[in-house]
Amino acid sequence: MKINSIYFLGLGALGAKYAASLVDYNENLVKVIVNEERKIRYETEAICVNGKKYDFEYVTSIQNNQFPDLIFLVVKSNQLNDAINDLKPFVGENTMIVSLMNGITSERILAETFGWNRVVNAVAYMDAVKQGNHVTYGSIGRIIFGHVENKSQDILNELHQLLNDAEIPNELTLEIERAQWAKYIVNVVGNQLTYLLEFPYGQFRTNEYLNHLVDLIGKEVITVANAYGVSIGQPEIDKLKKTMKIVDENGKTSMLQDREAKRYSEVDEFSGEIIRLGKQYEIETPYNELIYNMVKAIEKTY
Template structure:
Protein backbone atom coordinates (compact mmCIF):
# COMPACT_ATOMS: atom_id res chain seq x y z
CA UNK A 1 0.00 0.00 0.00
CA UNK A 2 1.41 3.38 -1.04
CA UNK A 3 1.00 6.37 1.26
CA UNK A 4 1.27 10.07 0.53
CA UNK A 5 1.45 12.50 3.45
CA UNK A 6 0.00 15.85 2.42
CA UNK A 7 1.27 18.64 4.63
CA UNK A 8 4.27 16.96 6.25
CA UNK A 9 4.84 19.03 9.37
CA UNK A 10 5.62 17.45 12.73
CA UNK A 11 2.64 15.07 12.78
CA UNK A 12 2.89 14.20 9.09
CA UNK A 13 6.62 13.53 9.26
CA UNK A 14 6.17 11.31 12.32
CA UNK A 15 3.43 9.22 10.73
CA UNK A 16 5.15 9.09 7.34
CA UNK A 17 8.52 8.32 8.85
CA UNK A 18 7.19 5.46 10.97
CA UNK A 19 5.43 3.96 7.94
CA UNK A 20 8.55 4.31 5.78
CA UNK A 21 10.69 2.74 8.51
CA UNK A 22 8.19 -0.13 8.58
CA UNK A 23 8.86 -0.85 4.93
CA UNK A 24 5.85 0.86 3.37
CA UNK A 25 6.06 3.18 0.36
CA UNK A 26 5.71 6.78 1.54
CA UNK A 27 5.98 10.20 -0.08
CA UNK A 28 6.16 13.26 2.17
CA UNK A 29 4.75 16.48 0.70
CA UNK A 30 5.79 19.63 2.52
CA UNK A 31 7.58 22.93 2.36
CA UNK A 32 10.94 22.73 0.62
CA UNK A 33 12.84 24.10 3.65
CA UNK A 34 11.58 21.12 5.67
CA UNK A 35 11.83 18.51 2.92
CA UNK A 36 15.38 19.32 1.78
CA UNK A 37 17.09 18.30 5.07
CA UNK A 38 15.11 15.04 5.08
CA UNK A 39 16.22 14.30 1.54
CA UNK A 40 19.84 15.13 2.35
CA UNK A 41 20.25 13.63 5.84
CA UNK A 42 17.21 11.46 6.47
CA UNK A 43 14.35 11.87 8.93
CA UNK A 44 15.09 11.56 12.66
CA UNK A 45 12.27 10.52 14.99
CA UNK A 46 12.68 10.49 18.78
CA UNK A 47 10.42 10.31 21.81
CA UNK A 48 7.80 7.89 23.06
CA UNK A 49 7.58 5.94 19.77
CA UNK A 50 11.30 5.15 19.92
CA UNK A 51 14.41 6.55 18.28
CA UNK A 52 15.15 5.96 14.62
CA UNK A 53 16.67 7.62 11.55
CA UNK A 54 14.93 6.87 8.27
CA UNK A 55 17.18 7.22 5.22
CA UNK A 56 16.15 7.78 1.63
CA UNK A 57 12.68 9.12 2.45
CA UNK A 58 10.91 10.27 -0.72
CA UNK A 59 9.99 13.95 -0.42
CA UNK A 60 8.45 16.59 -2.67
CA UNK A 61 7.08 20.10 -2.39
CA UNK A 62 3.89 19.21 -4.25
CA UNK A 63 2.09 16.02 -5.33
CA UNK A 64 3.07 14.72 -8.76
CA UNK A 65 1.51 12.26 -11.20
CA UNK A 66 4.12 9.59 -10.48
CA UNK A 67 3.19 9.42 -6.79
CA UNK A 68 -0.28 7.81 -7.35
CA UNK A 69 -0.98 6.90 -3.71
CA UNK A 70 -3.44 4.34 -2.41
CA UNK A 71 -3.90 6.33 0.79
CA UNK A 72 -3.40 10.04 1.49
CA UNK A 73 -2.83 11.15 5.07
CA UNK A 74 -4.03 14.76 5.14
CA UNK A 75 -2.11 16.57 7.88
CA UNK A 76 -2.31 20.19 6.71
CA UNK A 77 -3.72 22.95 8.89
CA UNK A 78 -7.52 22.94 8.72
CA UNK A 79 -7.69 26.26 6.88
CA UNK A 80 -5.66 24.67 4.06
CA UNK A 81 -7.89 21.59 3.63
CA UNK A 82 -9.74 22.76 0.53
CA UNK A 83 -6.59 23.92 -1.24
CA UNK A 84 -4.84 20.64 -0.41
CA UNK A 85 -7.73 18.56 -1.79
CA UNK A 86 -7.69 20.56 -5.03
CA UNK A 87 -3.92 19.96 -5.33
CA UNK A 88 -4.49 16.23 -4.82
CA UNK A 89 -7.28 15.81 -7.36
CA UNK A 90 -5.05 15.46 -10.46
CA UNK A 91 -2.77 12.81 -8.90
CA UNK A 92 -5.17 10.43 -7.15
CA UNK A 93 -7.30 7.64 -8.58
CA UNK A 94 -10.96 6.85 -8.00
CA UNK A 95 -9.87 4.25 -5.42
CA UNK A 96 -7.58 6.52 -3.41
CA UNK A 97 -8.61 7.02 0.22
CA UNK A 98 -8.00 10.38 1.89
CA UNK A 99 -7.80 10.28 5.71
CA UNK A 100 -7.98 13.51 7.67
CA UNK A 101 -5.64 13.43 10.67
CA UNK A 102 -6.22 17.12 11.34
CA UNK A 103 -7.46 19.24 14.19
CA UNK A 104 -10.93 20.69 14.27
CA UNK A 105 -14.42 20.02 12.99
CA UNK A 106 -15.44 20.05 9.32
CA UNK A 107 -12.36 18.73 7.48
CA UNK A 108 -14.01 15.44 6.49
CA UNK A 109 -17.00 17.31 5.08
CA UNK A 110 -14.70 19.43 2.89
CA UNK A 111 -12.88 16.35 1.58
CA UNK A 112 -16.13 14.46 0.94
CA UNK A 113 -17.65 17.41 -0.87
CA UNK A 114 -14.85 17.29 -3.45
CA UNK A 115 -14.01 13.58 -3.54
CA UNK A 116 -17.11 11.81 -2.20
CA UNK A 117 -17.79 10.13 1.14
CA UNK A 118 -16.60 6.78 -0.20
CA UNK A 119 -13.08 8.14 -0.65
CA UNK A 120 -12.97 9.91 2.72
CA UNK A 121 -12.10 8.67 6.20
CA UNK A 122 -11.85 10.54 9.48
CA UNK A 123 -9.07 10.31 12.00
CA UNK A 124 -8.46 11.42 15.57
CA UNK A 125 -4.91 11.90 16.82
CA UNK A 126 -4.36 12.91 20.43
CA UNK A 127 -0.58 12.61 20.45
CA UNK A 128 1.91 15.48 20.68
CA UNK A 129 4.59 16.09 18.06
CA UNK A 130 7.28 18.76 17.94
CA UNK A 131 9.63 19.61 15.07
CA UNK A 132 12.87 20.15 16.97
CA UNK A 133 14.68 21.14 13.76
CA UNK A 134 14.05 20.56 10.05
CA UNK A 135 14.10 16.79 9.64
CA UNK A 136 13.93 16.06 13.39
CA UNK A 137 10.60 15.20 15.05
CA UNK A 138 9.96 14.30 18.67
CA UNK A 139 6.83 12.38 19.66
CA UNK A 140 6.28 13.99 23.05
CA UNK A 141 3.06 12.80 24.71
CA UNK A 142 -0.05 10.75 24.02
CA UNK A 143 -3.45 10.47 25.69
CA UNK A 144 -4.93 7.73 23.47
CA UNK A 145 -4.47 5.60 20.37
CA UNK A 146 -5.13 7.09 16.95
CA UNK A 147 -8.72 6.39 15.86
CA UNK A 148 -9.62 5.86 12.18
CA UNK A 149 -13.13 5.42 10.85
CA UNK A 150 -15.39 5.35 7.81
CA UNK A 151 -17.83 8.25 7.63
CA UNK A 152 -20.81 5.87 7.56
CA UNK A 153 -19.62 4.06 10.68
CA UNK A 154 -18.96 0.70 9.01
CA UNK A 155 -15.91 -1.40 9.84
CA UNK A 156 -14.63 -2.23 6.37
CA UNK A 157 -11.83 -4.45 5.17
CA UNK A 158 -9.88 -1.44 3.89
CA UNK A 159 -10.22 0.32 7.26
CA UNK A 160 -8.96 -2.72 9.13
CA UNK A 161 -6.05 -3.07 6.69
CA UNK A 162 -4.95 0.54 7.18
CA UNK A 163 -5.18 0.27 10.97
CA UNK A 164 -3.19 -2.99 10.88
CA UNK A 165 -0.48 -1.25 8.85
CA UNK A 166 -0.34 1.63 11.33
CA UNK A 167 0.08 -0.75 14.25
CA UNK A 168 2.67 -2.81 12.37
CA UNK A 169 4.66 0.39 11.80
CA UNK A 170 4.58 1.30 15.50
CA UNK A 171 1.71 3.81 15.39
CA UNK A 172 -0.86 2.70 18.00
CA UNK A 173 -4.20 2.79 16.15
CA UNK A 174 -7.75 1.52 16.34
CA UNK A 175 -10.64 1.15 13.86
CA UNK A 176 -13.85 2.72 15.19
CA UNK A 177 -17.49 2.81 14.12
CA UNK A 178 -18.15 6.28 15.54
CA UNK A 179 -15.38 8.50 14.23
CA UNK A 180 -17.47 11.68 14.42
CA UNK A 181 -17.84 11.22 18.17
CA UNK A 182 -14.05 10.89 18.47
CA UNK A 183 -13.48 13.98 16.33
CA UNK A 184 -15.85 16.00 18.52
CA UNK A 185 -14.14 14.62 21.63
CA UNK A 186 -10.75 15.73 20.30
CA UNK A 187 -12.23 19.13 19.43
CA UNK A 188 -13.46 19.57 22.99
CA UNK A 189 -9.93 18.77 24.20
CA UNK A 190 -8.34 21.15 21.71
CA UNK A 191 -10.80 23.99 22.29
CA UNK A 192 -10.29 23.73 26.03
CA UNK A 193 -6.48 23.59 26.05
CA UNK A 194 -4.97 24.80 22.77
CA UNK A 195 -5.94 28.50 22.89
CA UNK A 196 -5.42 28.93 26.64
CA UNK A 197 -1.95 27.41 26.33
CA UNK A 198 -1.28 30.02 23.63
CA UNK A 199 -2.81 32.96 25.48
CA UNK A 200 -1.12 32.20 28.82
CA UNK A 201 2.10 30.76 27.26
CA UNK A 202 1.98 27.63 29.43
CA UNK A 203 1.90 23.86 29.08
CA UNK A 204 -1.33 21.94 29.56
CA UNK A 205 -0.58 20.96 33.14
CA UNK A 206 -0.62 24.59 34.28
CA UNK A 207 -4.21 24.90 33.06
CA UNK A 208 -5.37 22.77 36.00
CA UNK A 209 -5.04 25.94 38.07
CA UNK A 210 -8.50 26.84 39.39
CA UNK A 211 -8.63 30.18 37.58
CA UNK A 212 -7.68 28.69 34.20
CA UNK A 213 -9.93 25.68 34.69
CA UNK A 214 -12.88 27.96 35.42
CA UNK A 215 -12.47 29.34 31.89
CA UNK A 216 -12.23 25.80 30.51
CA UNK A 217 -15.47 24.91 32.29
CA UNK A 218 -17.34 27.71 30.49
CA UNK A 219 -15.81 26.81 27.11
CA UNK A 220 -17.02 23.24 27.52
CA UNK A 221 -20.48 24.17 28.82
CA UNK A 222 -21.08 26.31 25.72
CA UNK A 223 -19.75 23.54 23.44
CA UNK A 224 -22.14 21.00 24.98
CA UNK A 225 -25.11 23.32 24.44
CA UNK A 226 -24.15 23.79 20.80
CA UNK A 227 -23.59 20.05 20.25
CA UNK A 228 -27.03 19.27 21.67
CA UNK A 229 -28.70 21.83 19.41
CA UNK A 230 -26.81 20.43 16.41
CA UNK A 231 -27.88 16.87 17.25
CA UNK A 232 -24.31 15.69 17.85
CA UNK A 233 -23.95 12.61 20.04
CA UNK A 234 -21.07 12.86 22.50
CA UNK A 235 -19.47 10.27 24.77
CA UNK A 236 -20.50 12.21 27.88
CA UNK A 237 -24.05 13.05 29.01
CA UNK A 238 -23.14 16.41 30.52
CA UNK A 239 -20.19 18.83 30.62
CA UNK A 240 -19.19 18.00 34.19
CA UNK A 241 -18.55 14.37 33.29
CA UNK A 242 -16.35 15.48 30.41
CA UNK A 243 -14.51 17.97 32.63
CA UNK A 244 -13.76 15.18 35.13
CA UNK A 245 -12.41 13.08 32.25
CA UNK A 246 -10.31 16.00 31.00
CA UNK A 247 -8.89 16.75 34.44
CA UNK A 248 -8.20 13.18 35.54
CA UNK A 249 -7.50 11.25 32.32
CA UNK A 250 -6.49 13.59 29.49
CA UNK A 251 -4.41 16.39 30.97
CA UNK A 252 -2.09 14.29 33.21
CA UNK A 253 -0.42 12.31 30.36
CA UNK A 254 -0.10 15.47 28.25
CA UNK A 255 0.70 17.88 31.10
CA UNK A 256 4.06 19.02 29.74
CA UNK A 257 2.78 19.60 26.21
CA UNK A 258 2.71 23.15 24.82
CA UNK A 259 0.03 23.59 22.19
CA UNK A 260 0.64 23.79 18.45
CA UNK A 261 -1.36 27.03 18.57
CA UNK A 262 1.23 28.51 20.94
CA UNK A 263 4.00 27.54 18.52
CA UNK A 264 2.04 29.11 15.65
CA UNK A 265 1.58 32.33 17.63
CA UNK A 266 5.29 32.45 18.53
CA UNK A 267 6.19 32.05 14.85
CA UNK A 268 3.72 34.68 13.66
CA UNK A 269 1.65 32.08 11.79
CA UNK A 270 -2.09 31.75 11.30
CA UNK A 271 -3.78 29.44 13.80
CA UNK A 272 -6.65 26.96 13.50
CA UNK A 273 -8.87 28.85 15.96
CA UNK A 274 -11.74 29.12 13.43
CA UNK A 275 -11.93 25.30 13.25
CA UNK A 276 -11.80 24.90 17.04
CA UNK A 277 -13.60 27.42 19.27
CA UNK A 278 -14.76 29.25 16.16
CA UNK A 279 -16.95 26.26 15.23
CA UNK A 280 -18.83 26.56 18.52
CA UNK A 281 -19.33 30.29 17.92
CA UNK A 282 -20.69 29.74 14.39
CA UNK A 283 -23.01 26.91 15.43
CA UNK A 284 -24.14 28.92 18.43
CA UNK A 285 -25.23 31.75 16.15
CA UNK A 286 -26.98 29.25 13.91
CA UNK A 287 -29.08 27.99 16.83
CA UNK A 288 -29.41 31.26 18.73
CA UNK A 289 -27.18 30.03 21.58
CA UNK A 290 -24.88 32.62 23.20
CA UNK A 291 -21.21 31.54 23.30
CA UNK A 292 -19.51 34.57 24.91
CA UNK A 293 -16.52 32.71 26.36
CA UNK A 294 -15.66 30.91 23.12
CA UNK A 295 -16.11 34.16 21.21
CA UNK A 296 -13.74 35.93 23.62
CA UNK A 297 -11.19 33.14 23.12
CA UNK A 298 -11.46 33.45 19.33
CA UNK A 299 -11.03 37.24 19.46
CA UNK A 300 -8.06 36.91 21.85
CA UNK A 301 -6.24 34.51 19.53
CA UNK A 302 -6.96 36.67 16.49
CA UNK A 303 -5.54 39.66 18.38
CA UNK A 304 -2.36 37.70 19.20
CA UNK A 305 -2.07 36.58 15.56
CA UNK A 306 -2.22 40.15 14.33
CA UNK A 307 0.02 41.52 17.07
CA UNK A 308 2.84 39.07 16.59
CA UNK A 309 2.58 39.05 12.79
CA UNK A 310 3.04 42.84 12.85
CA UNK A 311 6.21 42.39 14.93
CA UNK A 312 7.79 39.79 12.64
CA UNK A 313 10.80 41.09 10.65
Protein backbone atom coordinates in the same frame (compact mmCIF):
# COMPACT_ATOMS: atom_id res chain seq x y z
CA MET B 1 -7.75 -5.00 -0.48
CA LYS B 2 -4.15 -4.95 0.75
CA ILE B 3 -2.59 -1.59 1.57
CA ASN B 4 0.69 -1.28 -0.32
CA SER B 5 1.22 2.47 -0.36
CA ILE B 6 0.52 5.35 2.02
CA TYR B 7 1.27 8.94 1.06
CA PHE B 8 1.47 11.85 3.49
CA LEU B 9 0.61 15.44 2.71
CA GLY B 10 1.96 17.56 5.56
CA LEU B 11 5.13 17.01 7.58
CA GLY B 12 4.36 19.04 10.67
CA ALA B 13 4.80 17.50 14.09
CA LEU B 14 1.94 15.03 13.69
CA GLY B 15 2.59 14.10 10.07
CA ALA B 16 6.32 13.58 10.63
CA LYS B 17 5.71 11.48 13.74
CA TYR B 18 3.36 9.02 12.05
CA ALA B 19 5.24 8.98 8.74
CA ALA B 20 8.40 8.08 10.67
CA SER B 21 6.59 5.34 12.61
CA LEU B 22 5.33 3.75 9.39
CA VAL B 23 8.76 4.01 7.76
CA ASP B 24 10.22 2.20 10.78
CA TYR B 25 7.68 -0.54 10.14
CA ASN B 26 8.11 -0.71 6.35
CA GLU B 27 10.30 1.82 4.53
CA ASN B 28 8.76 0.90 1.17
CA LEU B 29 5.25 1.79 2.32
CA VAL B 30 5.53 5.58 2.69
CA LYS B 31 5.96 8.52 0.34
CA VAL B 32 5.53 12.24 1.07
CA ILE B 33 3.79 14.64 -1.32
CA VAL B 34 5.72 17.89 -1.78
CA ASN B 35 6.36 20.59 -4.33
CA GLU B 36 9.79 21.01 -5.93
CA GLU B 37 10.86 23.70 -3.45
CA ARG B 38 10.05 21.59 -0.42
CA LYS B 39 11.63 18.52 -2.02
CA ILE B 40 14.95 20.32 -2.37
CA ARG B 41 14.75 21.72 1.15
CA TYR B 42 13.88 18.41 2.81
CA GLU B 43 16.54 16.54 0.85
CA THR B 44 19.09 19.14 1.92
CA GLU B 45 18.04 19.17 5.57
CA ALA B 46 16.32 15.94 6.54
CA ILE B 47 13.50 15.63 9.05
CA CYS B 48 14.59 14.28 12.43
CA VAL B 49 12.09 12.57 14.73
CA ASN B 50 13.19 11.96 18.32
CA GLY B 51 16.78 12.39 17.21
CA LYS B 52 16.61 9.95 14.28
CA LYS B 53 17.15 11.23 10.76
CA TYR B 54 14.56 10.24 8.15
CA ASP B 55 15.24 10.44 4.41
CA PHE B 56 11.64 10.13 3.27
CA GLU B 57 10.86 9.43 -0.35
CA TYR B 58 9.42 12.69 -1.68
CA VAL B 59 7.11 12.76 -4.70
CA THR B 60 5.94 15.70 -6.78
CA SER B 61 3.78 13.74 -9.24
CA ILE B 62 2.28 10.32 -9.91
CA GLN B 63 4.61 7.94 -11.70
CA ASN B 64 3.42 5.19 -14.08
CA ASN B 65 -0.20 5.82 -13.11
CA GLN B 66 0.43 4.19 -9.71
CA PHE B 67 -1.91 5.93 -7.28
CA PRO B 68 -1.60 5.42 -3.49
CA ASP B 69 -4.04 3.29 -1.54
CA LEU B 70 -4.24 5.86 1.27
CA ILE B 71 -3.28 9.50 1.75
CA PHE B 72 -2.91 10.87 5.25
CA LEU B 73 -3.75 14.58 5.16
CA VAL B 74 -2.01 16.37 8.04
CA VAL B 75 -2.12 20.13 7.49
CA LYS B 76 -3.55 23.13 9.35
CA SER B 77 -7.19 24.01 8.69
CA ASN B 78 -6.16 27.32 7.10
CA GLN B 79 -4.11 25.33 4.56
CA LEU B 80 -6.94 23.03 3.47
CA ASN B 81 -7.91 24.75 0.22
CA ASP B 82 -4.32 24.68 -1.04
CA ALA B 83 -3.99 21.09 0.14
CA ILE B 84 -7.02 20.02 -1.90
CA ASN B 85 -5.38 21.37 -5.05
CA ASP B 86 -2.18 19.53 -4.13
CA LEU B 87 -4.13 16.31 -3.55
CA LYS B 88 -6.04 16.23 -6.82
CA PRO B 89 -3.27 14.73 -9.00
CA PHE B 90 -2.64 11.97 -6.43
CA VAL B 91 -6.18 10.72 -5.81
CA GLY B 92 -6.93 7.70 -7.95
CA GLU B 93 -10.13 5.73 -8.40
CA ASN B 94 -9.50 3.66 -5.26
CA THR B 95 -7.52 6.13 -3.15
CA MET B 96 -8.86 6.90 0.33
CA ILE B 97 -8.02 10.17 2.11
CA VAL B 98 -7.60 9.98 5.89
CA SER B 99 -7.90 13.44 7.41
CA LEU B 100 -5.84 13.81 10.59
CA MET B 101 -6.62 17.51 10.67
CA ASN B 102 -7.94 19.25 13.76
CA GLY B 103 -11.58 20.26 13.94
CA ILE B 104 -14.85 18.94 12.56
CA THR B 105 -15.10 20.42 9.06
CA SER B 106 -12.23 19.08 6.95
CA GLU B 107 -13.90 15.83 5.93
CA ARG B 108 -17.03 17.60 4.72
CA ILE B 109 -14.94 20.01 2.65
CA LEU B 110 -12.86 17.15 1.24
CA ALA B 111 -16.02 15.21 0.37
CA GLU B 112 -17.31 18.18 -1.63
CA THR B 113 -14.37 17.67 -3.99
CA PHE B 114 -13.61 13.94 -3.81
CA GLY B 115 -16.87 12.37 -2.57
CA TRP B 116 -17.60 10.66 0.73
CA ASN B 117 -16.56 7.33 -0.78
CA ARG B 118 -12.95 8.55 -0.68
CA VAL B 119 -12.90 10.30 2.72
CA VAL B 120 -12.15 8.75 6.11
CA ASN B 121 -12.87 10.67 9.32
CA ALA B 122 -10.13 10.50 11.93
CA VAL B 123 -8.68 12.16 15.02
CA ALA B 124 -5.23 11.89 16.52
CA TYR B 125 -4.05 12.46 20.06
CA MET B 126 -0.41 13.44 20.38
CA ASP B 127 2.09 15.64 22.23
CA ALA B 128 4.67 16.22 19.50
CA VAL B 129 6.63 19.46 19.16
CA LYS B 130 8.37 20.65 16.00
CA GLN B 131 11.23 23.13 15.96
CA GLY B 132 12.69 23.65 12.53
CA ASN B 133 13.09 20.19 11.01
CA HIS B 134 13.29 18.47 14.41
CA VAL B 135 10.24 16.72 15.88
CA THR B 136 10.15 15.36 19.42
CA TYR B 137 7.41 13.54 21.28
CA GLY B 138 6.96 11.62 24.50
CA SER B 139 4.02 9.43 23.52
CA ILE B 140 3.20 7.91 20.14
CA GLY B 141 -0.42 8.89 20.80
CA ARG B 142 -3.48 7.27 19.29
CA ILE B 143 -5.46 7.48 16.06
CA ILE B 144 -9.23 6.97 16.07
CA PHE B 145 -10.86 6.59 12.68
CA GLY B 146 -13.97 5.48 10.85
CA HIS B 147 -16.33 6.33 8.00
CA VAL B 148 -19.13 8.75 8.82
CA GLU B 149 -21.61 6.45 7.05
CA ASN B 150 -19.82 3.26 8.22
CA LYS B 151 -18.85 2.35 4.67
CA SER B 152 -15.52 1.12 3.19
CA GLN B 153 -15.09 -1.28 6.11
CA ASP B 154 -12.74 -3.64 4.22
CA ILE B 155 -9.98 -1.08 3.76
CA LEU B 156 -10.59 0.37 7.22
CA ASN B 157 -10.14 -3.08 8.77
CA GLU B 158 -6.95 -3.42 6.74
CA LEU B 159 -5.72 -0.06 8.01
CA HIS B 160 -6.55 -1.06 11.58
CA GLN B 161 -4.44 -4.21 11.21
CA LEU B 162 -1.58 -2.36 9.53
CA LEU B 163 -1.42 0.23 12.32
CA ASN B 164 -1.47 -2.58 14.88
CA ASP B 165 1.42 -4.28 13.08
CA ALA B 166 3.31 -0.97 13.05
CA GLU B 167 2.65 -0.63 16.81
CA ILE B 168 0.69 2.60 16.38
CA PRO B 169 -2.19 2.64 18.89
CA ASN B 170 -5.48 3.03 17.06
CA GLU B 171 -9.21 2.41 17.21
CA LEU B 172 -11.65 1.73 14.39
CA THR B 173 -15.01 3.07 15.54
CA LEU B 174 -18.58 3.13 14.29
CA GLU B 175 -19.11 6.41 16.20
CA ILE B 176 -16.48 8.59 14.58
CA GLU B 177 -18.40 11.87 14.87
CA ARG B 178 -18.66 11.44 18.63
CA ALA B 179 -14.93 10.69 18.78
CA GLN B 180 -14.19 13.79 16.71
CA TRP B 181 -16.20 16.04 18.98
CA ALA B 182 -14.49 14.55 22.03
CA LYS B 183 -11.14 15.55 20.50
CA TYR B 184 -12.61 18.86 19.34
CA ILE B 185 -13.16 19.80 22.99
CA VAL B 186 -9.42 19.36 23.51
CA ASN B 187 -8.75 21.72 20.60
CA VAL B 188 -11.33 24.37 21.44
CA VAL B 189 -10.58 24.38 25.16
CA GLY B 190 -7.01 23.20 25.67
CA ASN B 191 -5.33 24.60 22.57
CA GLN B 192 -6.92 28.01 22.81
CA LEU B 193 -6.28 28.43 26.55
CA THR B 194 -2.61 27.51 26.17
CA TYR B 195 -2.35 29.98 23.29
CA LEU B 196 -3.76 32.87 25.29
CA LEU B 197 -2.02 32.04 28.58
CA GLU B 198 1.21 30.75 26.98
CA PHE B 199 1.12 27.68 29.22
CA PRO B 200 2.68 24.25 28.62
CA TYR B 201 0.67 21.15 29.51
CA GLY B 202 2.10 21.06 33.03
CA GLN B 203 -0.14 23.92 34.20
CA PHE B 204 -3.18 21.67 33.81
CA ARG B 205 -1.84 19.51 36.65
CA THR B 206 -1.87 22.12 39.38
CA ASN B 207 -3.64 25.33 38.32
CA GLU B 208 -7.19 25.31 39.70
CA TYR B 209 -8.10 28.53 37.88
CA LEU B 210 -7.15 26.95 34.57
CA ASN B 211 -9.33 23.94 35.33
CA HIS B 212 -12.28 26.24 36.08
CA LEU B 213 -11.83 27.84 32.66
CA VAL B 214 -11.85 24.36 31.12
CA ASP B 215 -15.30 23.77 32.64
CA LEU B 216 -16.72 27.08 31.47
CA ILE B 217 -15.55 26.79 27.86
CA GLY B 218 -16.15 23.06 27.69
CA LYS B 219 -19.82 23.45 28.62
CA GLU B 220 -20.32 25.78 25.64
CA VAL B 221 -18.83 23.18 23.30
CA ILE B 222 -21.03 20.44 24.77
CA THR B 223 -24.18 22.52 24.39
CA VAL B 224 -23.38 23.19 20.72
CA ALA B 225 -22.43 19.53 20.10
CA ASN B 226 -25.72 18.31 21.56
CA ALA B 227 -27.66 20.70 19.31
CA TYR B 228 -25.58 19.42 16.37
CA GLY B 229 -26.78 15.91 17.23
CA VAL B 230 -23.70 14.48 18.95
CA SER B 231 -24.13 13.01 22.42
CA ILE B 232 -21.21 14.17 24.57
CA GLY B 233 -21.18 15.63 28.07
CA GLN B 234 -19.25 16.04 31.32
CA PRO B 235 -17.34 12.74 30.87
CA GLU B 236 -15.60 14.25 27.83
CA ILE B 237 -14.54 17.30 29.86
CA ASP B 238 -13.27 15.04 32.64
CA LYS B 239 -11.33 13.01 30.08
CA LEU B 240 -9.84 16.22 28.68
CA LYS B 241 -8.59 17.17 32.14
CA LYS B 242 -7.11 13.71 32.65
CA THR B 243 -5.41 13.74 29.24
CA MET B 244 -3.84 17.15 29.81
CA LYS B 245 -2.39 15.92 33.11
CA ILE B 246 -0.64 12.83 31.76
CA VAL B 247 1.12 14.20 28.68
CA ASP B 248 4.63 15.66 28.86
CA GLU B 249 4.37 18.58 31.29
CA ASN B 250 6.83 20.59 29.22
CA GLY B 251 4.99 19.86 25.98
CA LYS B 252 3.08 22.52 24.09
CA THR B 253 -0.11 22.45 22.05
CA SER B 254 0.17 23.09 18.33
CA MET B 255 -1.65 26.39 18.82
CA LEU B 256 0.87 27.62 21.40
CA GLN B 257 3.64 26.61 19.01
CA ASP B 258 1.89 28.72 16.35
CA ARG B 259 1.90 31.74 18.65
CA GLU B 260 5.57 31.35 19.51
CA ALA B 261 6.43 31.11 15.81
CA LYS B 262 4.07 34.00 14.96
CA ARG B 263 2.07 31.75 12.65
CA TYR B 264 -1.65 32.25 12.16
CA SER B 265 -3.57 29.74 14.25
CA GLU B 266 -6.61 27.53 13.67
CA VAL B 267 -8.86 29.81 15.73
CA ASP B 268 -11.43 29.99 12.90
CA GLU B 269 -11.80 26.20 13.04
CA PHE B 270 -11.99 26.20 16.84
CA SER B 271 -13.89 29.05 18.53
CA GLY B 272 -14.85 30.47 15.12
CA GLU B 273 -16.76 27.30 14.22
CA ILE B 274 -18.38 27.09 17.67
CA ILE B 275 -19.59 30.69 17.27
CA ARG B 276 -20.96 29.89 13.79
CA LEU B 277 -22.80 26.79 15.00
CA GLY B 278 -24.01 28.64 18.07
CA LYS B 279 -25.68 31.23 15.87
CA GLN B 280 -27.17 28.47 13.71
CA TYR B 281 -28.73 26.79 16.76
CA GLU B 282 -29.47 30.05 18.63
CA ILE B 283 -27.01 29.21 21.42
CA GLU B 284 -25.00 31.94 23.10
CA THR B 285 -21.22 31.35 23.09
CA PRO B 286 -19.70 34.30 25.00
CA TYR B 287 -16.54 32.54 26.15
CA ASN B 288 -15.66 31.45 22.64
CA GLU B 289 -16.45 34.91 21.28
CA LEU B 290 -14.04 36.39 23.83
CA ILE B 291 -11.33 33.86 22.92
CA TYR B 292 -11.84 34.39 19.21
CA ASN B 293 -11.41 38.14 19.42
CA MET B 294 -8.45 37.92 21.78
CA VAL B 295 -6.62 35.50 19.46
CA LYS B 296 -7.40 37.65 16.41
CA ALA B 297 -6.15 40.73 18.29
CA ILE B 298 -2.84 39.00 19.03
CA GLU B 299 -2.48 37.76 15.46
CA LYS B 300 -3.04 41.27 14.12
CA THR B 301 0.26 42.26 15.73
CA TYR B 302 2.27 39.75 13.66
